Amino acid sequence: MSSNFGGSPARERLPANYLTILAAIRDIAPGTHLTAQDVFARARRQRPKLGFATVHRGLARLSELGYVIKVDVPGAACAVYEQTAEPHAHFRCSSCGSIRDIAFSLPPELLVGLARQHDLQIEVESTTFTGRCASCR
Ligand SMILES: [Zn+2]
Ligand SMILES: [Zn+2]
Structure with missing residues (x-):
């Protein structure tokens, strides 16, 4: 059973551009969520020549490797x-x-039970609640 959070990243040499992208995300407060455009704007402050396509590719690769979470x-x-x-x-x-973090995850026994019951291999758990935040209620 694995979730897409907190895995240890695969060891791989990252191109300098990707390190800039990674730094732009690690630089923010935990619990902050950035769009690709946000990351692009931040990374450009360090590397003004960086293109959006590179940021887009970089984000895909970094999330594949487990450095960031999409x-x-x-x-x-x-x-x-x-x-x-x-x-x-x-x-x-x-x-x-607005998007915020909620301290919540499904109990592992529940996931194991679901997988068994439906004959599935569950690899990623992703839960989203929708409603109104404190300032919009
Ligand atoms: Zn989050
Ligand atoms: Zn709101």
Whole structure:
């Protein structure tokens, strides 16, 4: 059973551009979620010549390798990225679109039970709650 959070990254030499992208994400406070555009804007401060296509490719590779986490939040216009963290769920406000972390993960026994019951191999757990945040209620 594995979740997409907190795995140890594969050892691989990263190109300098990718290190800049990674630093842009590790630089932010835990619990902050950045779109590819946000990452692009931050990384450009360090490397003004960086192109968006490179950032896009870099993010895909970095999440594949486990350095960053890509979060596809239902209802959000685009995926967001965050640094690796403890397993958690997300809450998306349907009014202002803000996304925040919720300390929540399914009990491992439940996942094992589900997998067995439906004859599945569950590899990624991703939970999103939707509703209204404190300032929109
Ligand atoms: Zn809100
Ligand atoms: Zn998160």
